[in-house]
Amino acid sequence: MSTRTTTTVMAHRHQAGAEIIPLSRTAARHTGTRRRAYVLAPEDTRVRVVTRLLTLEADAGGLKKSDYQREADACGVSASAVEKWVRQARKARAAGHPALPEPRAPRCSKVVVDDEILLALHGKSMMAGYLECVARGLVDVHYSTFRNAVVKQIAPDVLAGIQRGERALPQYWVYLERADNPLMDMVTIDLFFPRVRCVDDATGEIVHPVWAAVRERASGALLAWHMFRGVVDGYELDANGEPKIRAAASGILALLGEAFRGWERDGVFVGGIPVRLRCDREALFLTPENRAALMALGIAVDPTNSYSSWENGAHERMHEVIREEALNGLPSSTRGPRTRTGALVHAESAIGFDELTGLLDRWALSYNFERVNSAVGTTPFQYWADRVAAGDRIDRAAPATLAELALPGEKTYKRGKHGIAQPDGTFSSHALMDHPRRDFTLARWPNDPDRREAFDAATGEWVATVYRREATPAAEEAAILARRGKARRTVQTLQEEAKRRYGIAHGPTPPRPQPPADDQQPTPGERPDVADTVEEVDPFAITDNVTPEAPADDTPGSGATPGPSSDPTNRTDETAGPVARMKALRAAEETS
Secondary structure (H helix, E strand, O other): OOHHHHHHHHHHHHHOOOOOOOHHHHHHHOOOOOOOOOOOOOHHHHHHHHHHHHHHHHHHOOOOHHHHHHHHHHHOOOHHHHHHHHHHHHHHHHOOOOOOOOOOOOOOOOOOOOHHHHHHOOOOOHHHHHHHHHHOOOOOOOHHHHHHHHHHHOOHHHHHHHHHOOOOOHHHHOOOOHHHOOOOOEEEEEEEOOOEOEEOOOOOOEEOEEEEEEEEOOOOOEEEEEEEEOEEEEEEEOOOOOEEEEOOOHHHHHHHHHHHHOEEEOOEEEOOOOOEEEEOOOOOOOOHHHHHHHHHOOOEEEEOOOOOHHHHHHHHHHHHHHHHHHHOOOOOEOOOOEOOOOOEOOOOOOEEHHHHHHHHHHHHHHHHHOOOEOOOOEOHHHHHHHHHHOOOOOOOOOHHHHHOOOEOOOOOEEOOOOOEEEOOEEEEOHHHHHOOOOEEEEEEOOOOOOEEEEEEOOOOOEEEEEEEHHHOOHHHHHHHHHHHHHHHHHHHHHHHHHHHHHHHHHOOOOOOOOOOOHHHOOOOOOOOOHHHOOOOOOOOOOOOOOOOOOOOOOOOOOOOOOOOOOOHHHOOOOOOOHHHHHHHHHHHHHHO
8 A cells, every 4th residue: 555545544534533543552552562582590590599499498388370470580581490490409309419400501602604514514404414513512502593503604505505515615616726736636537429420330220429538637647438338318409409318327436446446557557546536417427326435435526516517627628639639530420521501411421339439449548648738748647657756645445445346247157167257258366266165246347358356146245356367467377377286286195195095995914024033133142243333422421521541451461550540440430421431330340
């Protein structure tokens, strides 16, 4: 209602004798009673009020509502609050504690939303972030207070982006300079659509190729790449009027696993575990399986903002280089030469899927090892090798951890004499042959036909990396040969032992040994020839202080008077050993 209409109505009522109600009275009529303001009573006031009321209760035999109201008016709080204090004091007295109200939990009157609170809200709802903040001790307020503080202090678009998981903090939205970017700090992954007419080499059916690549950001080296057969979304067309295509999400995680596992050239290892992964918001990059696997490896997922291809600009620029250097000259390209009417000159030509795969493989190898990258001034591999030689650290994961990223196998295979037989060869390793079980499943890698990952079919535990017999590494082949030699020697030993035991159990009884003949035995008292006997050396004999004595001359008429040294009975001095003394006594007895 406008002002002019209101004036007319008021004048009409005045003429009719109606009472004009002032605006202040009208506002007071339609406004409810004012709510009592929240008063935080001090702790000593609460104790004093409860003590006075409990004393009054003991003297008068009880308390009335007027007693609660009188104390409430004196404190400036509500009567229900005073009753609550008294109930708490009674409960404490019944439990054997001092009759006092429960101490009030300290709470902040204001919440300052800092970076830690924003990190707790990253990828979570408001309630989930609040519970995490309470668990970590960041806040100690009610949920409504926390929510209001966050809404008031954080812009709505920033808060929405944080809760969706787009960015952790606003200050993280800037790029690091290349000079400050460490090796394997970030790897990027993206899809490339060649936009060529491609057919299957075997059946001739139309194939939609999708090329995916994992690129290291600092050096620009391609760590892994693969050509996928895209799935067509026929009900949706892109800007060029062609159906949108997307790659299957099953091979993306295996492709990342190949990049993290790495490869080696000229003694230089290329690969490792990065700090974070930059990708766009393709659904196949952000699946729960991918996120769980990357989280287990300690890799942070860093998706770009929607419609912000410049945030992954180096990778997007590489796609344009592929078009310029490898695809623009193909007759099957949809960007090929056209007539004046706009029709393609080679509209019927097509390229085979395997041929296109080989073409992009050759381009990727040339990009890594031959083409000079203008951003680093050398080839990506040479830049990587220089950084490794300078001492940059590379984090590598255990083979068992990376094996989980391979494409899982569906069939179960039995281990044979030389390994596990496959249609494309036999795969084996020394760890596989030493395993007690015989049933295994094999997981494969997209670009490595010479290597598989063997898992126990019963428990699902990773066993070993198996290799094709034709491409087995030298160390692995030596271990297999050593194992076979050990097994061969063990078998020979078992056979010899079995043959010996069989001869004992079933063979003829050998003749017992017979004692020597009587004429060969020495007669009692006959001494053997001195030349044929060897004197036994006593290891415990003390011969250091013993002087060799001259042989005694017992022939008559020699004129030698036997002295103490010539008497055999006197050769038992204390300096000789026990064996020497015994021999001396026996010699004396024989001569006597």
